[in-house]
Amino acid sequence: MGIAHVRALTLALLVATPLLAHEIGTTQVTARFNRDHTYDVDVVTKSPLVRGANLSEAAEIRFGGVRVKPEVIRLPDGTIRFHGDIPRNAGPFTWRWPLTFSYYALTIGPRQQWLDGDTTSSPFPLSADLLPPSRMDVVKQYLKLGFTHIVPGGLDHILFVLGIFLLSTKLRPVLTQVTAFTIAHSITLGLTIYGLVSVSPRIVEPMIALSIAYVAIENITTSQLKPWRVAIVFAFGLLHGMGFAGVLKELGLPRSEFLTALVTFNVGVELGQLAVIATAFVLIAAWARTKPWYRPRFVVPASAAIAATGIFWTVQRLL
Amino acid sequence: MKRIAIVVIASLAPLARAHDFWIEPSTFRPAVGQMVSTSLRVGQEFIGEPIPRSAQFIDSFVVREGTKEKEVIGFENRDPAGYIRVEQPGLAVIGYRSKANPLELDAAKFEEFLKNEGLESISAIRAQRHETAKPDRERFYRFAKSVLNTGATANWQPATQSFNYRFEIIPETNPCAGTPLRVRLMFEGKPLAGALVTALHRDDASARIRIRSDKNGRVTLNLPKNGVWLIKSVQMVPAPAGTNADWESLWASLTFER
Secondary structure, three states: OOHHHHHHHHHHHHHHOOOOOOOEEEEEEEEEEOOOOEEEEEEEOOOHHHOOOOHHHHOEEEEOOEEEOOEEEEOOOOOEEEEEEOOOOOOOEEEEOOOOOOEEEEEEOOEEEEEEOOOOOOOEOOOHHHOOOOHHHHHHHHHHHHHHHHOOOOHHHHHHHHHHHHOOOOHHHHHHHHHHHHHHHHHHHHHHHOOOOOOOHHHHHHHHHHHHHHHHHHHHHOOOOOHHHHHHHHHHHHHHHHHHHHHHHHHOOOHHHHHHHHHHHHHHHHHHHHHHHHHHHHHHHHHHOOOOOHHHHHHHHHHHHHHHHHHHHHHHHHO | OHHHHHHHHHHHHHHOOOOEEEEEEOOOOOOOOOEEEEEEEEEEOOEEEEEOOOOOOEEEEEEEEOOEEEEOEOOOOOOOOEEEEOOOOOEEEEEEEEOOEEEEEOHHHHHHHHHHOOOHHHHHHHHHOOOOOOOEEEEEEEEEEEEEEOOOOOOOHHHHOOOOOOEEEEEOOOOOOOOOEEEEEEEOOEEOOOOEEEEEEOOOHHHOEEEEOOOOOEEEEOOOOOOEEEEEEEEEEEOOOOOOOOEEEEEEEEEEEO
16 A cells, blocks of 8 residues: 555545544443334443433433433443333434533444534434334234234144033033133233243143143043033143243233233234134034034044144153 | 423533543652553543543653653553653653644533633623624644652752643642742743633642732642642634634643642
8 A cells, every 4th residue: 555545544534533522532322222122322431420420310312302211220341321112103312421521422333423522412313113113003913923823823722722612512611611711821921921920831831732632532531511621721721821921922022012912912812712613613513513423423533633632742842 | 300300401511611631640659660651631620531542632742851751652542541650750740732623612602611711801802703602613722731749859840841832831839849839821932911720629629729820921829738739721812714713722731749
């Protein structure tokens, strides 16, 4: 590289530095907008002004001019992190930090903005995918996720529900079992998501498979709804709820609409189960349940097949 | 809630202006041969943020012992900005002179700054020209000095030598001992009369002195207690044509411990 090149490069660098300000200090600020609709603003500084200061009061974080109250986290390396939820319909992000005397860089992704002391940054518009979804969007999305987790996604849950359905040709036993199952899985879904209950999938998943085998085997031995059957279906419901929770955790819940998502996912699961029962009823039971062959030729072989599948999965999931 | 926010903003408002610049060594009383890290600070009220070493700003950064002058070495973009080793007993003086750098301040902040720094004459010129509402476009220069004392205070004369800075605070008595302390303000080689000089104690904000220089550019400071002191003054002059600025600000400071 010749001297002329070096000079040209140096000149370019000087021109590129928009220096109309104080000396560059030790302060560095990095803002991030996360997929879970939260923001992080990390401040690294040696400014003595931070000592004893009310940091959450000092950090002026705004979206569309509306100030938000961040949580303050001190990281082990001394970084001060401001963390919080991006508001719904958030406008452009702005930042102001009065606890420095010098010139510093605010970095957002590949972009850098130089700020002098306590001046306010220019607005940074957030892309639409970073903004929290509306409540209606969450309802639609999680209803669908819940439903598709059963149909077509959850063959094990389908078989369990069919097992419940095949017990009796009467409406009442089916309703009683479905209600017990629903209440139970709603309880553990909620408790697990909120972290109050935690059972390893290595226990839950084989138990779900076993529950399928159980209801199907009992269908072969009886067509009466025994009281213990309701209790057992309830207990299995608790297990299935933990299974749903595992899936829901993997999908993730929007922080802004946590409860909405949880409830609508559960409703979606419920609708999926009812769809299975309704389909089974319309296709077979509606016309065949009064036929003498319905139980020996359909219920017993179908239950046997379901039981075999359940036992196979139990063994498979244990290995 | 709104009221609290307003109160906080108001209490932080005084920060919103131009800032002092000084040198803060890791110790003002090194032993001969000891390595001293030398931090540059920008701030107010003797509370300063460290400034990493930057070739873009430094015009000269040296340490003087008697007639010997050495560069202060350091790593670019790192704080502390420099390292020195005092080699002789007596007083050593670190000197920092910056290049000119542009700064813009909005009109209100600039007027507030002029008032705080005793530069009402500039404010009056702006008013005369109907420029009070005009934002400030200036070039600023830093002239900071710091006195290190190895304990052999009999040898204090080197502290009175001029660095020939455009604007400079020059002690005329031993800054590290004896009271009162007399300093002289020199601007472009001549004594500067009527300039506001402020003395600040690092650990006691109440021990502050504000005094104007006499016709010979001198001030006599009865520093009320021992400790680390910062003496500072700011001058503002019209910027030369073609500099894309209206004013030049010149910031002189002197730090020492007594």
